[in-house]
Amino acid sequence: MPDPAGGAAAPSSAKTIALTFPDGARRDYPDNITGLDIAKGISPSLAKRTVAMALDGRLADLADPIEHDAKIEFVSREDPRALELIRHDAAHVLAEAVQSLFPGTQVTIGPVIENGFYYDFFRNEPFTPEDFSAIEKKMREIVARDRPFTKEVWSREQAKETFGKMGERFKLELIDAIPADQSIKIYKQGDWFDLCRGPHMTSVGKVGNAFKLMKVAGAYWRGDSNNPMLTRIYGTAFAKQDELDAYLKQIEQAEKRDHRKLGRELDLFHFQEEGPGVVFWHAKGWSLFQTIIAYMRRRLEGEYDEVNAPQMLDKSLWETSGHWGWYRENMFAAQSAGDEAEDKRWFAIKPMNCPGHVQIFKHGLKSYRDLPIRLAEFGMVHRYEPSGALHGLLRVRGFTQDDAHIFCTEDQLAEECLKINDLILSVYADFGFTDDIVIKLATRPEKRVGTDAMWDHAEGVLKTVLERIARQSGNRIKTGVNPGEGTFYGPKFEYVLRDAIGRDWQCGTTQVDFNLPERFGAFYIDAHGEKKQPVMVHRAICGSLERFTGILIEHHAGHFPLWLAPRQIVIATITSDADDYAREVLKAAKQLGLRADLDLRNEKINYKIREHSLAKVPVLLVVGRKEAETKAVSMRRLGSEKQTVMPLDAALGSLAAEAVPPDVKRVQAAA
RNA sequence: GCUGCCGUAGCUCAGUGGUAGAGCACCCCCUUGGUAAGGGGGAGGUCGUAAGUUCAAUCCUUACCGGCAGCACCA
Numbered sequence: 001m002p003d004p005a006g007g008a009a010a011p012s013s014a015k016t017i018a019l020t021f022p023d024g025a026r027r028d029y030p031d032n033i034t035g036l037d038i039a040k041g042i043s044p045s046l047a048k049r050t051v052a053m054a055l056d057g058r059l060a061d062l063a064d065p066i067e068h069d070a071k072i073e074f075v076s077r078e079d080p081r082a083l084e085l086i087r088h089d090a091a092h093v094l095a096e097a098v099q100s101l102f103p104g105t106q107v108t109i110g111p112v113i114e115n116g117f118y119y120d121f122f123r124n125e126p127f128t129p130e131d132f133s134a135i136e137k138k139m140r141e142i143v144a145r146d147r148p149f150t151k152e153v154w155s156r157e158q159a160k161e162t163f164g165k166m167g168e169r170f171k172l173e174l175i176d177a178i179p180a181d182q183s184i185k186i187y188k189q190g191d192w193f194d195l196c197r198g199p200h201m202t203s204v205g206k207v208g209n210a211f212k213l214m215k216v217a218g219a220y221w222r223g224d225s226n227n228p229m230l231t232r233i234y235g236t237a238f239a240k241q242d243e244l245d246a247y248l249k250q251i252e253q254a255e256k257r258d259h260r261k262l263g264r265e266l267d268l269f270h271f272q273e274e275g276p277g278v279v280f281w282h283a284k285g286w287s288l289f290q291t292i293i294a295y296m297r298r299r300l301e302g303e304y305d306e307v308n309a310p311q312m313l314d315k316s317l318w319e320t321s322g323h324w325g326w327y328r329e330n331m332f333a334a335q336s337a338g339d340e341a342e343d344k345r346w347f348a349i350k351p352m353n354c355p356g357h358v359q360i361f362k363h364g365l366k367s368y369r370d371l372p373i374r375l376a377e378f379g380m381v382h383r384y385e386p387s388g389a390l391h392g393l394l395r396v397r398g399f400t401q402d403d404a405h406i407f408c409t410e411d412q413l414a415e416e417c418l419k420i421n422d423l424i425l426s427v428y429a430d431f432g433f434t435d436d437i438v439i440k441l442a443t444r445p446e447k448r449v450g451t452d453a454m455w456d457h458a459e460g461v462l463k464t465v466l467e468r469i470a471r472q473s474g475n476r477i478k479t480g481v482n483p484g485e486g487t488f489y490g491p492k493f494e495y496v497l498r499d500a501i502g503r504d505w506q507c508g509t510t511q512v513d514f515n516l517p518e519r520f521g522a523f524y525i526d527a528h529g530e531k532k533q534p535v536m537v538h539r540a541i542c543g544s545l546e547r548f549t550g551i552l553i554e555h556h557a558g559h560f561p562l563w564l565a566p567r568q569i570v571i572a573t574i575t576s577d578a579d580d581y582a583r584e585v586l587k588a589a590k591q592l593g594l595r596a597d598l599d600l601r602n603e604k605i606n607y608k609i610r611e612h613s614l615a616k617v618p619v620l621l622v623v624g625r626k627e628a629e630t631k632a633v634s635m636r637r638l639g640s641e642k643q644t645v646m647p648l649d650a651a652l653g654s655l656a657a658e659a660v661p662p663d664v665k666r667v668q669a670a671a
Numbered sequence: 672g673c674u675g676c677c678g679u680a681g682c683u684c685a686g687u688g689g690u691a692g693a694g695c696a697c698c699c700c701c702u703u704g705g706u707a708a709g710g711g712g713g714a715g716g717u718c719g720u721a722a723g724u725u726c727a728a729u730c731c732u733u734a735c736c737g738g739c740a741g742c743a744c745c746a
Contacts, residue, residue, distance in 0.1 A: 118741095126675060217741030218674025225743045229674050232741070264682075273719075273737045327746055352746060386672050386744055387737090395745080487746055511746090538746095575703040602703075610707035624705060636706065643706060 020071045032065040036202075039074055050074040051201035052085055059085065061151055061199045077206055078239055084112045089149070089200055089207045090139075090237040091117040096192040097138035098127075098233070107194065108170040108221065108230055115247070116236030120219055122170060126231040132213040135233075139211070146205030147190035151198060159184045159195065170221065171195050210244040211237035254501060259553035260392040266558055266616060268566070269393070277390045277397030279546055284566035287595065289549055291564055292542070293378055295661055296402050299427060303419075304376040304404055309356025311380065312347040320519055321355040322449065324348070326488055330384045332397075353379040354513075354538055357405040358520045361534075366524040371534065372408035372416055378545070379403055393550030400545040406537040407522070413535050417465045417493075417510055420539050424495055424508045425477070427541050430662040431552065432561070436498035438478045441466055442485035449488055449515050458512045459491045466493065489515035492538075499555040507548060511538040558616045559638060562659040569596035569655065570617045571633075572608040574624030576600070581628035585621060585648060592656040613638060619655060 015031035019038070029038060035053035039046045039062070053062050054073040059081060066072070075082050091110035098121055099105055110119035121127070127135075154162070156175065163171040174195060175184060187196045189204045201207075214234040221227035238244040255261070263269045268285030271278070281289060300306065312334055318324040323331065332349040350356065357375045366373065382398045389395050408416050421439075428437060441462055444455045470479045486492055495508030513536040516522075523531040542548035552564065562568055569589055573582045579600050589596040599608050605622060612620055621633040622643070633651045636643045660668065 128675075215740060216675065219742045220673075223743075225673065229742080231674075234741080271738090276737065323746070330744090330746080354746090383745080388672060388674095388742080389744060390738090489746080572706090573703095574705050577703075604702095604704050604709065605706055606704085607708060608706085613707055620706080622706060626705085634706075641706080 017066060018069045019066065022073050029066070032067060034065050035060070035062040035072065035074070038072070046074060049076050051077050051082055051206045052199055054081065059199050061149075062202050063151070064199075077201070077208070082201070083239060085199065085201050086207055086239060087112045087117040087237045089204065090211050090235060091119050092187065092189060092194055092196070092200070093139045093142050093204060093207055094119050094135065094213070094233060094235060095121075095194060096142055096189065097135050099192070101134060101138055102127075106168050106170055109174070116214065116234060118232050118234045120221070120230040120232045122221075122228065122230050126218070127216050127233060129216060136211075136213055140209060142189070143205055143207050143209065145190065146203050148203045149200040150188045151200075152186045152188065154184045154186050156184055159186070163195070207237065208239065210239065210241045211235060212244060212248070250501075257501070257554045257557040258392075259394070259550040262553050262558040263392070265614075266566075268553070271392075276387065277385060277395075279393060279396060279398070285549070287566040288552075288560070288564060289545060291566075291661075292545060292549065292552075293402075295430070295663065296378070296427070296541070298661075298663055299423065300376050300404075304374040306376045306378075307357065307360055308377055309350070309353060309360065309379065312349045313356070315346045315348045317355055318348045321516060322489070322519060323351060323355070327351060332382045332384055349382045350379070351381050351383045353377050353381065353401065353403045354405055354516055354536070355520070358516055358522055358536070361405075361407050362520065362522050366407075366534075368409060368524055368526045368532070371524060372406050372412050374404055374406045376402075376404040393546045393553075396544070396546050399547065401540050402542045402545055404539045406539065407517070407524075407534040408537065409532070410535055413461055413512065413537070414465050416537055417462065418468065420510050420537070421465075421469050421493075424541050428495075428497055428508075432555065433497040433499075436478075438480060438496040438504070439466060439469060440480045440482045440485075440494045440496065442482040442487075442492045442494055444486050444491060445484050445488065447488055448486070450490070454514050455491065458514060462491050462493060462512060487511055489513045499551060500557070505551050507543045507551070508541045509539070509543065513538055560616075560618065562618055562655070563661045565618050566595065567597055567615075567617055568594050568659060569619045569621055570599055570612045571596060571621045571623060572599040572605065572612065574605050574622065576602070577625050578623045578628045582623050585623060585633060588648065589652055589655075592652055594652070594656060594659060609636070621651065
């Protein structure tokens with residue numbers, strides 16, 4: 001596409017172009033007329049409130065000459081599409097402010113991101129949040145000055161000379177990276193200017209004052225850890241102050257559901273210094289964790305064989321599998337600790353379950369009639385994750401996978417992938433993730449094993465399967481591709497789900513592996529009595545159960561549905577007169593399999609209500625003398641201030657019915 | 672791992688170059704109160720670890736450990 005600014009100097013007069021307006025009107029204009037001229041021609045007020053235009057849906061500078069027939073729309077500052085312009089312009093304002101306050105700081109890039117923008121700077125002394133108020137103040141000055149954004153197209157030489165003289169070595173690198181057929185665009189805002197592909201609004205003042213600098217962080221130049229570390233300043237900007245306020249409030253809400261905070265508050269788990277990245281599960285957290293595993297076990301029944309492979313194995317096995325070569329840096333290994341011990345071999349603590357499962361498959365001759373063989377394991381694996389990657393339950397060094405490996409023939413591969421898909425989607429639905437599930441096909445990475453033919457084949461199968469999944473779901477399931485993101489041994493599907501506040505989590509995965517069976521010499525006997533190599537499919541649904549538990553905590557904000565809640569009911573007495581009856585209620589609840597506790601403390605009911613509400617207990621059964629006399633309970637649900645007095649049996653009966661896990665409910669409904 | 676910030680009681684946090692405080696939680700006493708904090712009292716800390724500077728370090732310096740944010744990584 002020719003650069004719109006390219007011909008700005010020489011407007012031709014003979015040609016005309018036809019522009020279509022949002023209301024459908026079509027009008028002819030002289031070639032190279034600018035959006036601004038058109039807007040002015042329509043009405044001065046339109047010109048005044050327009051900050052940019054969209055040509056055939058693509059945002060462009062209002063001052064750009066228009067060279068083609070197009071659909072044209074004028075974008076006001078309030079238009080949702082203007083938000084990215086506001087943010088991008090704010091990034092430029094940030095850069096100018098920083099360079100004016102901290103001379104010698106070099107600029108690099110400053111893109112718009114999901115919730116705002118950032119700008120990466122190079123400076124020996126990094127910025128701190130204490131610098132923010134001064135920078136924001138300077139930014140407000142620059143905005144108030146309201147200089148127009150003007151675009152210039154420079155020659156490569158001019159650009160390199162100018163930025164070279166300024167000592168902007170990162171900009172020089174960027175200029176070199178711009179393809180030869182693209183022009184070098186410079187946006188000026190008063191005296192300050194930046195290399196930028198645009199577009200921008202008409203003037204700096206349009207940024208407004210609803211912006212805020214959020215945080216500083218290091219970031220590698222061009223995202224490569226071999227490159228120098230830059231200082232990144234994150235900010236956000238909105239069209240209006242109340243939108244900014246709402247966004248800040250939303251961040252606060254997200255912080256409240258942080259699983260690390262809730263884990264402490266709800267007494268679910270903890271971490272401590274001696275065990276970086278490994279979880280101490282407390283009773284309530286372990287209950288939740290085990291509820292999830294029990295659920296998964298039920299879902300595997302009849303289809304999978306659950307096995308358990310050793311926690312550590314001689315390193316030679318990992319050399320064979322290839323993990324020692326590929327991932328040694330990220331593995332733990334152990335030896336006998338005694339100085340005098342004779343056996344000083346290295347044992348690798350398993351980072352994956354697959355080599356163990358191959359050993360189980362290999363044990364004894366397998367016939368094609370046995371396939372597919374589906375081996376599942378809730379295996380605890382350990383990986384030496386980089387210290388900076390650790391993050392509560394979401395990234396740990398020791399975790400439990402809901403792992404399985406399927407050994408099948410090539411003919412069975414597609415069918416197996418579809419079966420796995422059905423299971424994954426059904427499990428997600430049971431956990432409350434029904435919409436916005438995305439499946440991505442991750443294709444061959446640069447570092448990989450196996451022949452191209454093998455990869456072609458495996459990717460081909462997955463692609464076909466993925467298309468079928470999308471079709472079957474009536475295109476409810478969205479699909480995509482992650483080029484180069486496959487594992488070293490094969491391509492994979494990544495299942496991404498979206499939580500209650502719109503965050504995406506990659507959980508499930510289906511990975512095709514032609515590599516491990518070959519490395520370990522796994523085979524089966526086919527119908528002609530020949531040895532054949534099985535295809536192996538690695539599959540996880542929740543992925544790391546620790547992580548999945550963390551996601552569930554955040555998804556529900558600790559307010560779990562009854563079937564998951566570690567403590568479903570607390571029976572609280574009003575006075576000690578009701579103690580005996582409360583014990584009766586507890587016994588009856590436990591007989592129905594409900595997880596219930598008693599609160600007989602000598603405290604006022606207000607106090608008890610408050611405490612258990614803060615602990616997010618889903619159901620409070622309050623009993624006093626009245627209830628004891630009538631064999632009733634006063635039920636109060638978490639999040640509600642209403643109480644319902646019900647006969648004991650009816651209350652417990654309905655709670656027990658509600659607490660049945662969703663998969664069991666389905667079975668009950670079918671029966 | 673990299674950059675920056677942080678580490679004081681179970682939790683949330685205040686504080687000082689002369690070895691520490693608050694609120695909540697905890698324990699004890701009084702209170703038996705009908706749906707989100709009743710009252711009083713008490714106990715609790717080698718101020719992350721180690722070295723250095725200093726007459727003196729929780730406070731200053733360095734290293735290490737751990738955490739937080741982001742980056743990089745994630746079989």
